[in-house]
Amino acid sequence: MKKILSLVLVSALGGALTLGAYKLFLEPKDKLVVTAASANPAFLPTSNVSNLASLNAAPDFTIAAENAVNAVVHVKNVSISKGQLTLQDLFSGTTTPRAQMGTGSGVIINTDGYIITNNHVINNSDELTVTLNNNKSYKAKIIGSDPKTDIALLKIDADEELPFVTFADSDQAKIGEWVLAVGNPFNLTSTVTAGIISAKARDLSGTSSQSFIQTDAAVNPGNSGGALVNSKGELIGINTAISSQTGSYIGYSFAVPSNIARRVIEDIMEYGNVQNGILGISGGALNSESAEKLGVNDTEGIYVDSVVEESGAEKAGIKRGDIIKEIDNIKVSKFADLTGHIGAKRVNDVVTLKISRNGSLKTVPVTLTRNETFVLPLVGQVKNAKKEDLKRFKANYGVKIIQLDKKYADYWKNNNVDEGAIIININGIKIYSVDDAQNALKNQSSYEPLRIELINSNGEKQHYNFR
Known part of the structure; x- marks a missing residue:
């Protein structure tokens, strides 16, 4: 047994000596080898220093979120409608009014209780209730609204000094900049999501009449009218729409830029309407x-x-x-x-x-x-007529057609209606300006025909009914 053990030790010692001698005297010395960089090199950190640096550089939204959450409110819209007929209604011959409720968000913009939201949040409301982040609720009144920009201004009379957000210059917002969306999606109050600005001046209508800020911050039904704020907690937009095939958020949301929203509400407060x-x-x-x-x-x-x-x-x-x-x-x-x-x-x-x-x-x-022009459906672009335009057609009032709708231009020209003709009546309302034309269409019921009276290029009065 001792002989076997001695043999093993001697063998091990001999192997170690042989390997050491090879390494020391015979093995070639290492040389520095330089290779060309690949077209797509992969860079891997050799320590945690770079990770720590990026961690410290990550944006901190806590203060911005706290300020915005306290200034964003929950808006409840109650409207009274006839609703669908029930068997009881059929037997009684009457219809029972029913309350329908919609919800959205709003943003407090000063301590006096002025709140900015979307027009579609408060449209057709019979009663508006605003709930603050501290769960206090107040009745709200509509100061004014602008369907074109989808902006509305509300007012509440609170018994306390209200928190509010300040406006930022939305023109200075940059693509790639971090933003927070604050609102009340699905009636989940005080919800904050983060993302970046994906694009600016985005038009969803195809008519070049819109200019939204696009972001990938998650926005869902109920967020409408809520705040889009930058990392400082300043207001850069009013969340308004989402891009979705399901009705819920799937990637992008859109906000009215704060510069547009601010101008609209300042006009409403100063003039009572929007000065475009x-x-x-x-x-x-x-x-x-x-x-x-x-x-x-x-x-x-x-x-x-x-x-x-x-x-x-x-x-x-x-x-x-x-x-x-x-x-x-x-x-x-x-x-x-x-x-x-x-x-x-x-x-x-x-x-x-x-x-x-x-x-x-x-x-x-x-x-x-x-703005003294307006696009009249089926006709084209019309403009406030000058005195010489009216005198030419012996008209006392009316608006002038300045560009026919390309789709219907041949129809009008075949009826001696060309650019320069004067429209004097729409749906039974005398038309003195493009504002009158807009109001005549606004008050038209969906089942009513469009009725137009005009003076054609030959100076003849003509009447048209369109369904």
Whole structure:
């Protein structure tokens, strides 16, 4: 046994000596080897230092969330409707009014109890109740609303000084910037979600009339009218819509920029209505395809296709074929960029356009004017008529057709109705201005025909009924 043990030890010792001698005297020395970097190198941290640095750089939303949560309210809309007929109604020959309830959110904007929300949250309401984050509830009254921007202003008389959020300049918000959406989805009060700004000046209508901030912060039914705030807790938007095939959030939500919302409520508080200023041009965004069709070299900017007569654009010398590159030093790449910026302005405000004309850049100040045009369904664009327009057709009042709807243009021209004709009556209402035309359509029931009386190009009165 001792001999076997001695043999094992001797063998092990000999192996160790042999390996050591090889390593020391015979094995080639290591050399520094340099290889070319791959096209897609993978970088792996060698310690936790980089992880700790990124962790410290992560945004802290706690203060912003606390401030916003206390300034965002729950809005309950109760409307009375006839509802569906029941057997009892059929037998009695009467209908029983039924209360329907909708919910949304709102944002307190000052200590006096003014609250901003969406028009669709409070539309058709018979009773409005606002519940604060401390569970106190108050009756609210509507100060004013603007369906075009989907913004409404409410007022409550609270027995305490209310927390509120301050407005930020939404023009300064950046794509990729962190934001919080605060509201009451599914009646779950005081809910905060985080995301980034995915896009700006987003138009969902296809008519270039909207300019939303797009974000990937989760927003669901009930969030409408709630706050979109930056990492400082400042208001940069009013959450309004979601992109969804199911009715719930699946990726993107959209907010009215705070600059537009602020201008709307300030107009309502000061004037009782919204003072919309317009540039006075129509056109579209350029790209490679449209530039080729139009025969221009630019592929970025807004191509001016037409200029409204007597508008600020016409008075400033803007012409068909001009390409708008910037407005107030903000780059313009789509029509919603213009819409969004002008939406935050009023009548008589001055904006500065940088335009390209025949390859040369020039800067042009334009004074925004009151909107005197309106798109009348089935007819086209109409405008407030001047005295000479009315005198030509021996009319005492009316609005002038300045552009026929392309879809129905042949129909009108076959009936001697061309651009310049005067519309004098819509649905039995005398039309003195485009405001009258809008109101005549607003008060029209869905089952009523559209009735139009006009003076055609030959000076003849004609009546039309459309169903």
